Amino acid sequence: MMKAILVIGDGMADRPLRELGGRTPLEAAHKLSLNQIAKTGICGIMDIISPGVIPGSDTATLALLGYDALEVYTGRGAFEAVGSGIDVSPRDVAFRCNFATVDDDLVVLDRRAGRIVNEDASKLAQSLQKIKLEKHPKVDFLFKNTIQHRAALVIRKPRPSSAVSDSDPGKIGEKVLKIKPLDSSQKAELTTKILRELTLKFHKVLKQHPINKMRVERGLPPANIILCRGAGTIPNIKPLPEKYGLTSACVAASSLIRGVCKVAGMKLIDVKGATGTPQTDFMAKAKATIKTLKTNDFVLLHVKATDVAGHDGNIKQKIELIEKIDAMLDYILNNIDSDLTYMAVTADHTTSSNTKNHEGDSVPIAVTGPYVRRDDVKQYDERTCAKGGLNRIRGMDIMPILINLIGKAKKFGA
Amino acid sequence: MMKAILVIGDGMADRPLRELGGRTPLEAAHKLSLNQIAKTGICGIMDIISPGVIPGSDTATLALLGYDALEVYTGRGAFEAVGSGIDVSPRDVAFRCNFATVDDDLVVLDRRAGRIVNEDASKLAQSLQKIKLEKHPKVDFLFKNTIQHRAALVIRKPRPSSAVSDSDPGKIGEKVLKIKPLDSSQKAELTTKILRELTLKFHKVLKQHPINKMRVERGLPPANIILCRGAGTIPNIKPLPEKYGLTSACVAASSLIRGVCKVAGMKLIDVKGATGTPQTDFMAKAKATIKTLKTNDFVLLHVKATDVAGHDGNIKQKIELIEKIDAMLDYILNNIDSDLTYMAVTADHTTSSNTKNHEGDSVPIAVTGPYVRRDDVKQYDERTCAKGGLNRIRGMDIMPILINLIGKAKKFGA
Numbered sequence: 001m002m003k004a005i006l007v008i009g010d011g012m013a014d015r016p017l018r019e020l021g022g023r024t025p026l027e028a029a030h031k032l033s034l035n036q037i038a039k040t041g042i043c044g045i046m047d048i049i050s051p052g053v054i055p056g057s058d059t060a061t062l063a064l065l066g067y068d069a070l071e072v073y074t075g076r077g078a079f080e081a082v083g084s085g086i087d088v089s090p091r092d093v094a095f096r097c098n099f100a101t102v103d104d105d106l107v108v109l110d111r112r113a114g115r116i117v118n119e120d121a122s123k124l125a126q127s128l129q130k131i132k133l134e135k136h137p138k139v140d141f142l143f144k145n146t147i148q149h150r151a152a153l154v155i156r157k158p159r160p161s162s163a164v165s166d167s168d169p170g171k172i173g174e175k176v177l178k179i180k181p182l183d184s185s186q187k188a189e190l191t192t193k194i195l196r197e198l199t200l201k202f203h204k205v206l207k208q209h210p211i212n213k214m215r216v217e218r219g220l221p222p223a224n225i226i227l228c229r230g231a232g233t234i235p236n237i238k239p240l241p242e243k244y245g246l247t248s249a250c251v252a253a254s255s256l257i258r259g260v261c262k263v264a265g266m267k268l269i270d271v272k273g274a275t276g277t278p279q280t281d282f283m284a285k286a287k288a289t290i291k292t293l294k295t296n297d298f299v300l301l302h303v304k305a306t307d308v309a310g311h312d313g314n315i316k317q318k319i320e321l322i323e324k325i326d327a328m329l330d331y332i333l334n335n336i337d338s339d340l341t342y343m344a345v346t347a348d349h350t351t352s353s354n355t356k357n358h359e360g361d362s363v364p365i366a367v368t369g370p371y372v373r374r375d376d377v378k379q380y381d382e383r384t385c386a387k388g389g390l391n392r393i394r395g396m397d398i399m400p401i402l403i404n405l406i407g408k409a410k411k412f413g414a
Numbered sequence: 415m416m417k418a419i420l421v422i423g424d425g426m427a428d429r430p431l432r433e434l435g436g437r438t439p440l441e442a443a444h445k446l447s448l449n450q451i452a453k454t455g456i457c458g459i460m461d462i463i464s465p466g467v468i469p470g471s472d473t474a475t476l477a478l479l480g481y482d483a484l485e486v487y488t489g490r491g492a493f494e495a496v497g498s499g500i501d502v503s504p505r506d507v508a509f510r511c512n513f514a515t516v517d518d519d520l521v522v523l524d525r526r527a528g529r530i531v532n533e534d535a536s537k538l539a540q541s542l543q544k545i546k547l548e549k550h551p552k553v554d555f556l557f558k559n560t561i562q563h564r565a566a567l568v569i570r571k572p573r574p575s576s577a578v579s580d581s582d583p584g585k586i587g588e589k590v591l592k593i594k595p596l597d598s599s600q601k602a603e604l605t606t607k608i609l610r611e612l613t614l615k616f617h618k619v620l621k622q623h624p625i626n627k628m629r630v631e632r633g634l635p636p637a638n639i640i641l642c643r644g645a646g647t648i649p650n651i652k653p654l655p656e657k658y659g660l661t662s663a664c665v666a667a668s669s670l671i672r673g674v675c676k677v678a679g680m681k682l683i684d685v686k687g688a689t690g691t692p693q694t695d696f697m698a699k700a701k702a703t704i705k706t707l708k709t710n711d712f713v714l715l716h717v718k719a720t721d722v723a724g725h726d727g728n729i730k731q732k733i734e735l736i737e738k739i740d741a742m743l744d745y746i747l748n749n750i751d752s753d754l755t756y757m758a759v760t761a762d763h764t765t766s767s768n769t770k771n772h773e774g775d776s777v778p779i780a781v782t783g784p785y786v787r788r789d790d791v792k793q794y795d796e797r798t799c800a801k802g803g804l805n806r807i808r809g810m811d812i813m814p815i816l817i818n819l820i821g822k823a824k825k826f827g828a
Contacts, residue, residue, distance in 0.1 A: 015785040022788070044805075049826055051807050052814025056827025069827065076828035096828055230828045256828075354785065358825055360818035361787065383787050383803055392805035 002406035003293050004369075005332065005343040006300045006398065008064065009325050010057060010254070011307030011351030013363040013382055019315055025353065026364070026381040029322040033329035034366075034380035037345050041368030043377040044390025046398065048349055054360040055395070057307070060348035061260040065300070066244070066399030067237055075162060075232020076256065081152035083259025083268075084144045088234055093160040093191065096230040096256075097143075097151040098168060099124065099223035102203075106176040106225070108169060112149040113223035116215075121145035123211050124223055131201050136194050143226075146255035147276040153228060155194065161187035167199055168227035176225060195228065202226045239265020240298070244403050245410075249292045251285055252276075252302035261300060267292075276304040278317060282324045286331040293336070297406065303328070310351030318353055342369030342405045344398055345380065365390060365398065369405055416820035417707055418783075419746065419757040420714045420812065422478065423739050424471060424668070425721030425765025427777040427796055433729050439767065440778070440795040443736040447743035448780075448794035451759055455782030457791040458804025460812065462763055468774040469809070471721070474762035475674040479714070480658070480813030481651055489576060489646020490670065495566035497673025497682075498558045502648055507574040507605065510644040510670070511557075511565040512582060513538065513637035516617075520590040520639070522583055526563040527637035530629075535559035537625050538637055545615050550608050557640075560669035561690045567642060569608065575601035581613055582641035590639060609642065616640045653679025654712070658817050659824075663706045665699055666690075666716035675714060681706075690718040692731060696738045700745040707750070711820065717742070724765030732767055756783030756819045758812055759794065779804060779812065783819055 014024040026034075048055040048063050049070065058076045059069040077094035088094055099121055101110040125145040133139050140157040163182040169175065179195045181188035203225050206212060212222035240248045242265070250261035251269045253276035258268050271288040273281030280303070289301045303325055309318035329345070336343070347363040364385035366377070375389035386392075393401075403409045428438040440448075462469040462477050463484065472490045473483040491508035502508055513535055515524040539559040547553050554571035577596040583589065593609045595602035617639050620626060626636035654662045656679070664675035665683045667690035672682050685702040687695030694717070703715045717739055723732035743759070750757070764775040778799035780791075789803035800806075807815075817823045 016787060024787075045803075050814070051811035052816070052818040052823060054818060054823045054825040056825050059827030073827060352785070355821060360814065360823050383789060386787075386789065386803040386805060387801075392807070 001297070001340070003341050004298045004402040004406050005289060005293065005341065006064065006298070006402065007329065007343065007345040008300065008302045009306045009322070009347050010302065010304045011310045011349055011358065012322060012325070012347035013350040013361065014310065014318070015350065015352050015354060015359065015361060017315060017353055024382050025315060025318040025322055027383070029319045029326070031322060031326040031380060033326045033333055034345065035378060036333065037329065037343065037368045038366045038380040038385065039378045040374060041366045042372045042375050042390050043364065043366045043385040043388025044393055045362040045382070045386045046346060046365045046393050046395055047362050048395035050394065051362070052360040054358050055349045056358065057254070057256055057348055058260055060395060061257055063395030064346070064348060064398055065240065065260070065264050066396055068396060072235045072237050074235040076230035077152065077232040078234045079259030079263060080146065080150070080256050081154045081259065082234070082262050083255030083257065084146040084152045086142050086144055086152060086154050088154055090234050091159060093155050093162045093231055093233060095153040095228040097153050098227045099145070099149045099151060100225050100227045101221040101223065102176060102225045108172050108174055108176065110221045111172060111227065114221040115148045116223050118145070118148065120211050120215065121148065121151065121223065124206060124209060125151060127205055127209060128202055128226070131205060133194070133197050133201060135197050139194050141198065147253065149223070150255065151226065152255070153226070155191060158190060159187060160191045161185055162231040162233050163188040164191050164195060164231050166229035167195070168229040176227065199226065199228070234263060237264065241265050244399070244408055246297035246408055247295070248298040249296045250300045250302065251288050251292060252300065253280060254302065254304040257302045266300065267296070278305040278308055278321055280305055282328040283331060286328040289332060290335045297408065298402070307351050310353050311356050313353050313356045315353045339370050342367060342372070342402055344402060346398065362392065365393070367401065371405065415711070415754070417755045418712050418816040418820050419703060419707065419755065420478065420712070420816065421743065421757065421759040422714065422716045423720045423736070423761045424716065424718045425724045425763055425772065426736060426739070426761035427764040427775065428724065428732070429764065429766050429768060429773065429775060431729060431767055438796050439729060439732040439736055441797070443733045443740070445736060445740040445794060447740045447747055448759065449792060450747065451743065451757065451782045452780045452794040452799065453792045454788060455780045456786045456789050456804050457778070457780045457799040457802025458807055459776040459796070459800045460760060460779045460807050460809055461776050462809035464808065465776065466774040468772050469763045470772065471668070471670055471762055472674055474809060475671055477809030478762060478812055479654065479674070479678050480810055482810060486649045486651050488649045490644035491566065491646040492648045493673030493677060494560065494564070494670050495568050495673065496648070496676050497669030497671065498560040498566045500556050500558055500566060500568055502568055504648050505573060507569050507576045507645055507647060509567040509642040511567050512641045513559070513563045513565060514639050514641045515635035515637065516590060516639045522586050522588055522590065524635045525586060525641065528635040529562045530637050532559070532562065534625050534629065535562065535565065535637065538620060538623060539565060541619055541623060542616055542640070545619060547608070547611050547615060549611050553608050555612065561667065563637070564669065565640065566669070567640070569605060572604060573601060574605045575599055576645040576647050577602040578605050578609060578645050580643035581609070582643040590641065613640065613642070648677060651678065655679050658813070658822055660711035660822055661709070662712040662714070663710045664714045664716065665702050665706060666714065667694060668716065668718045671716045680714065681710070692719040692722055692735055694719055696742040697745060700742040703746060704749045711822065712816070721765050724767050725770050727767050727770045729767045753784050756781065756786070756816055758816060760812065776806065779807070781815065785819065
């Protein structure tokens with residue numbers, strides 16, 4: 001039985017940087033395994049959605065799993081919540097949340113509350129979950145922290161609407177946004193009121209919380225507000241086992257990615273030491289991938305760390321993390337049956353270390369395995385891969401390509 | 415603030431020509447600036463609509479502005495009319511017209527009446543606008559000449575239909591076509607009758623017009639008929655400022671291009687000496703572009719001349735005009751802030767100097783600017799660009815690519 005691995009370095013692609021003499025971090029990194037995959041494989045570039053369009057990590061993962069994100073995407077919230085272990089039903093509305101720091105005028109000082117550690121965030125989340133709303137006593141909500149400053153909020157009852165705006169202004173120096181209904185339905189009106197009351201109540205509880213008092217004493221930014229964005233429901237998609245007739249699992253720490261994979265019907269593998277941060281245990285993920293592949297046709301291996309370094313504009317760290325991905329791939333290459341395994345390596349989007357944001361530039365892709373049409377590309381990076389045999393494809397093409405290579409594709413026509 | 419310029423050489427791409435030893439005019443031209451843009455940029459080829467599909471200049475410009483022309487295109491007439499300064503309302507039906515020369519049997523001898531000069535066409539148009547129809551006295555129409563033999567006709571009242579066929583046979587040696595309704599509606603029936611009467615009345619007035627008598631005396635073909643084609647209404651498209659959140663302007667003389675740009679919500683810049691002919695003032699357009707860029711995020715710079723030379727099969731002139739575009743680009747390159755400006759250079763379609771028509775072959779594209787992934791292409795032409803880092807994209811991709819580079823793209827997803 002043939003198998004496939006899809007390795008995603010989150011935000012691993014970049015633009016040429018002056019600090020690197022016009023090279024990208026991938027071009028500057030020392031990366032024997034990535035180059036080995038390019039050398040033995042077929043390479044190309046890939047527009048995750050379409051040229052110039054900036055993907056989020058959620059829409060990108062949907063696309064990389066073969067879904068038309070433009071058609072099926074219903075917001076990030078539900079994925080984040082599912083990925084954090086909350087059981088989201090089709091009627092629930094979920095939000096992606098941040099623990100953040102505001103001043104007394106509700107101006108955002110730090111959108112990530114100093115990338116608060118999981119332990120602090122857990123204790124704060126436990127307090128928030130206990131809150132009762134005075135104006136809306138029948139509200140049923142779930143609040144759960146995931147990694148660092150990230151969290152998910154799910155509104156269950158009364159029957160909510162996803163037609164509500166964000167409270168997260170998306171940048172520091174701006175005031176927390178007033179949540180507004182996005183349509184004229186009663187449901188949107190009510191959900192808006194509930195969210196406004198929750199936001200104020202959360203703020204009140206967080207301000208006085210012992211954890212935050214301790215953070216301030218230590219010189220750390222207090223996590224004194226919850227910013228919400230990306231109201232969404234669970235999208236209605238055909239799960240991978242049904243879509244492609246395969247068993248599949250995901251090795252990822254990021255709750256957003258886990259959420260997308262779970263909604264796509266994949267098993268979620270828990271890996272000790274995999275944290276979704278630059279301190280993640282790369283080798284533990286490599287070993288988990290090899291182990292998981294024994295009982296699955298397809299494994300998605302996702303590494304969040306490179307994206308974090310890009311958002312921080314930390315070029316040196318991004319290069320180091322690419323080199324750690326390279327070491328992780330070395331283990332995988334040495335432990336797969338190369339006669340029976342296809343492996344694709346890509347990024348879910350470009351994260352520019354210059355703009356510190358996701359960008360719509362294409363990403364490199366290399367696919368290796370026993371019967372690929374090997375080209376003469378010998379290095380894995382944005383520009384060299386562009387000369388490869390895959391030319392330029394779309395994000396939603398890669399899954400059908402892998403399914404075809406492992407012999408699981410069904411003929412269209414007769 | 416980053417800015418973008420899109421330079422379009424109309425019909426600048428070509429096929430390899432025997433007269434040039436198998437080279438294209440772009441390959442044969444001396445073009446330091448175009449090559450400089452290729453050298454410092456990322457290159458590729460582009461299918462304006464899709465491979466093999468022959469675009470018109472209107473559908474091409476729609477695509478290059480990021481619209482799905484297959485979805486939004488409603489005929490050329492309305493663009494030509496809008497571009498000529500006629501205020502077209504959503505209920506009007508507009509036609510693209512030619513002053514042409516026919517014999518007594520209405521066989522077309524010259525589809526462009528010897529590329530009649532603007533002065534003659536203006537005087538003829540003034541006479542035609544005064545016509546009253548005997549059978550349809552309540553008809554409200556507008557007729558306006560644009561550049562040379564080109565003109566626009568708009569039917570306002572009674573409420574017209576765009577479901578009518580062309581009178582223009584599209585080639586010489588054929589008879590003027592009898593206009594027919596294209597559906598069974600009363601409106602189409604009535605519009606057909608009005609157009610037939612207008613065509614005959616126009617012919618009658620033009621035959622006896624002093625301008626035409628003078629033209630014949632001078633040995634010039636008389637502009638004795640108006641050929642209509644491309645009945646259309648104004649398309650319903652989201653204007654650029656709304657679609658991409660940017661201020662934009664167009665430096666173009668061609669009324670068709672101006673019309674598309676105006677419908678797309680762009681400002682139209684008038685440039686003295688810019689004529690839409692091979693005699694246009696290239697440097698005036700270059701200077702206008704630099705000036706316009708100071709107060710706009712995006713400027714489209716369009717040069718019609720290369721297409722005219724291609725349609726005439728005048729290879730020598732086409733090469734000379736490419737070299738004038740090159741000089742125009744030299745001025746632009748020397749006067750932009752290269753740290754803050756992205757520039758894309760392309761053609762809106764291939765015009766074969768051999769077939770003298772638009773063709774569906776792809777066009778070269780090069781994008782230069784501070785953070786593009788520069789490739790190793792060093793010459794700007796159809797075949798060298800095909801080896802570049804953009805590989806093969808679609809016409810409607812280039813605008814999202816530029817918007818992404820100048821930091822105006824919105825993330826899809828989270």
